[in-house]
Amino acid sequence: MRQLVVGVGDGGVSRDPDVLIVTYALGSCVAVMLHDPVARVSGLVHYMLPESAASSDKSNARPWMFADTGIECLLHGTLDQGADKRRLVVFAAGGAQVMNDNSMFNIGKRNCLALRKALWKFGLVAHAEETGGTVARTVRMEVATGRVWLQTPGGEQMEMHARRSADQRRQA
Amino acid sequence: MALNIMIVDDSPVMRAFIRKVVGLTGLDVGEYYEAGDGEDALKSLKGRWVDLVLTDINMPNMNGEEFVRRMESDNLLRTIPVIVVSTDSSDCRVQQMLALGAKGYVCKPFLPEDLRDEVERVLGGAHDRAEL
Amino acid sequence: MTELNFEGLLSGAVDSVLETMFFSAAWGPAEPETGGAVLESRLAFHGRPSGTFAVSLSEPAARMMGAGFLGEDEEALTDAQTGQVVCELANMLCGSLVSKLESKESFDLSPPELVPFGSDAAFSSGSPPTARQSYELEGGILTVTLHLKAAA
Numbered sequence: 297m298r299q300l301v302v303g304v305g306d307g308g309v310s311r312d313p314d315v316l317i318v319t320y321a322l323g324s325c326v327a328v329m330l331h332d333p334v335a336r337v338s339g340l341v342h343y344m345l346p347e348s349a350a351s352s353d354k355s356n357a358r359p360w361m362f363a364d365t366g367i368e369c370l371l372h373g374t375l376d377q378g379a380d381k382r383r384l385v386v387f388a389a390g391g392a393q394v395m396n397d398n399s400m401f402n403i404g405k406r407n408c409l410a411l412r413k414a415l416w417k418f419g420l421v422a423h424a425e426e427t428g429g430t431v432a433r434t435v436r437m438e439v440a441t442g443r444v445w446l447q448t449p450g451g452e453q454m455e456m457h458a459r460r461s462a463d464q465r466r467q468a
Numbered sequence: 469m470a471l472n473i474m475i476v477d478d479s480p481v482m483r484a485f486i487r488k489v490v491g492l493t494g495l496d497v498g499e500y501y502e503a504g505d506g507e508d509a510l511k512s513l514k515g516r517w518v519d520l521v522l523t524d525i526n527m528p529n530m531n532g533e534e535f536v537r538r539m540e541s542d543n544l545l546r547t548i549p550v551i552v553v554s555t556d557s558s559d560c561r562v563q564q565m566l567a568l569g570a571k572g573y574v575c576k577p578f579l580p581e582d583l584r585d586e587v588e589r590v591l592g593g594a595h596d597r598a599e600l
Numbered sequence: 601m602t603e604l605n606f607e608g609l610l611s612g613a614v615d616s617v618l619e620t621m622f623f624s625a626a627w628g629p630a631e632p633e634t635g636g637a638v639l640e641s642r643l644a645f646h647g648r649p650s651g652t653f654a655v656s657l658s659e660p661a662a663r664m665m666g667a668g669f670l671g672e673d674e675e676a677l678t679d680a681q682t683g684q685v686v687c688e689l690a691n692m693l694c695g696s697l698v699s700k701l702e703s704k705e706s707f708d709l710s711p712p713e714l715v716p717f718g719s720d721a722a723f724s725s726g727s728p729p730t731a732r733q734s735y736e737l738e739g740g741i742l743t744v745t746l747h748l749k750a751a752a
Contacts, residue, residue: 349674382494400627400738413623417671421492421581478711479691481684484670485621526691526709555695561706575699576692577620 297438302327302342305361309339309373313440322390322433324404326411328367329387329435331442332379338439339374341366342390345403346410363410364417371418386420387444387456389435391427404428423458470498471591472516476509476523476535477553486522486553492584495591504528506535513539518548520591525554525561533565540569549590553583606731610744613696614735617689623668626735626742633658633734633741638717639683641690645698647707651730651748653694655686656717658740662686665737687712693744 302308302319310317319327319342331338341360345351348362359365375381388411393404400406408427415421426433426446434447444456473490475483483502490497501518503509507530509523521539525532532552539545551572552565562573572590574583611626618624637659644652657665659682666685667674690712698707727747734743 398628400736405625409619409623409625413668416488416580416623416668419488419491419671421584479684479688481666481670481681482688488671526695526711528711531708555692555699555709556706557695557699558702558706559704564706576695577617579620 300439302340304342305344305358307339307341307343307360307366307370307373309337309370309377310439311335311337311377315439317437317439318435320434322435323392324390324407326363326388326390326407326427327433327435328370328411328415329389329437329442329444330370330374330379331385331387331437332374332383333385333442334383335378335380336440337374337377337379338437338442339370339377340435340437341370343367343407346406363407363414367411367414367418371420381419384420385442385458386415386422387424387458388422389426389433389444389446389456392430392432393428394430424456426454426456470496471519472499472501473497474501474503474509474512474518474521476503476506476521476527476532478504478524478527480504482524486583489580489583490522490587492580493587495587506530506532506538509535510538513545513548520587521548521550522553522587523550525552525556525565533568536565536568536570551583551586551590553578606746607733609697609700610731610733610746611735613693613700614733614742614744617692617696618665618737621669621692622665622689624665624737626737628736630734630736630741632656632732632743636740639686640715640717641683641687641712642715643690643694643712644710645694645707646710647698648702648705649698649748651746653690653697653747654715654745655690655693656741656743656745657686657689658737658742661737661739661742664739665689683714687714697746 297316298314300315300317317340325344327342329340343363343366344361346363348365359369391404391408431448436445447453475486477483501512503512505527523532549571552570553574555576557575572586574586614626638656639662640656642654662682663674666677666682669685729745730748732745
């Protein structure tokens with residue numbers, strides 16, 4: 297399987313079934329993963345900061361760097377590749393925080409709030425979140441299946457699973 | 469089949485928020501009807517087919533408690549499922565509204581997905597009854 | 601209840617409401633707003649206990665929170681919508697707080713209203729507040745004020 301590495305403040309979308317999207321060192325940054333299981337499109341953004349309004353020059357040049365513009369780019373990128381918004385599965389990870397810091401310098405917490413704010417703005421809700429805490433995470437996402445694995449510095453690897461909605465519980 | 473939803477709350481922005489949450493369910497919504505209090509809601513329900521009502525409690529003119537009581541006393545309106553969305557999370561209020569006939573209760577503040585799940589749960593039950 | 605408990609309850613209500621539905625946060629205590637545009641909303645609550653509750657919010661913070669709540673860009677918000685969001689914030693903070701003051705009995709809230717900032721006396725009969733706290737938000741200051749009526 298070929299790796300597509302998404303760097304800090306960057307993003308990527310693919311329909312190539314042989315691709316594994318990877319992003320490393322999610323500390324206070326947040327990664328959002330979108331997958332359409334029918335169109336088999338997957339995308340990931342690794343954003344660093346919550347709001348683009350504070351830096352309009354940077355957000356024009358590097359839209360993936362911010363939660364609001366980055367998630368918007370990711371959404372449009374997957375739709376451009378044939379995804380249907382109503383089918384999108386949304387995962388998110390990251391936003392680690394320094395303990396006992398409740399100030400505005402707590403970028404991890406601000407990024408987590410910005411995640412929910414942006415998802416709400418675009419009419420999306422996360423099906424699974426692994427956010428907060430104090431450890432950095434690495435994310436791997438299979439484009440073809442939308443399966444996502446997280447890894448921590450301690451070496452533990454876990455697969456993310458979508459929270460079942462009421463509809464899915466009824467059909468079980 | 470498209471569903472018609474009524475949202476009853478004296479705050480226009482709260483009605484907009486709830487409307488957006490219903491959009492997250494993926495339900496096929498035909499019409500949204502809105503009312504600022506129970507009295508307007510009852511007038512609006514006359515002659516309209518509504519599949520779900522979401523109502524606040526603290527409203528002027530007619531509050532949510534009286535509104536649900538009036539719905540329950542009408543043979544046709546009592547078949548419409550009601551979800552209460554209120555800041556009052558006291559045990560006695562929740563029990564009171566469920567005893568009056570409400571099928572669900574969500575306390576403000578709420579996560580959008582929590583109201584979404586409650587809407588899906590209540591309508592799932594309503595659809596099950598229709599299939600019997 | 602001691603004053604310390606009220607401060608804790610107010611802060612708990614602020615944290616819960618801001619983060620859950622307004623995608624915002626209080627970043628620590630602050631001095632009350634003394635200048636600039638401020639929106640203020642007040643309401644009364646009836647039950648055991650009864651009293652009044654007020655929220656004042658710097659206008660830039662109000663617009664930011666309004667945009668978050670409605671899922672819109674700030675530029676698209678009308679002044680009326682911003683005012684309605686401040687009123688809904690007051691409604692939720694008051695309800696969240698009063699539910700904690702007495703969780704076994706129900707209560708009624710009056711419809712929240714926008715009022716001229718700082719017109720305290722007409723609302724509270726000039727008595728000092730039971731509790732008042734100010735918080736730093738992104739965009740400005742949030743102040744919440746609680747007056748409890750003495751039990752009859």
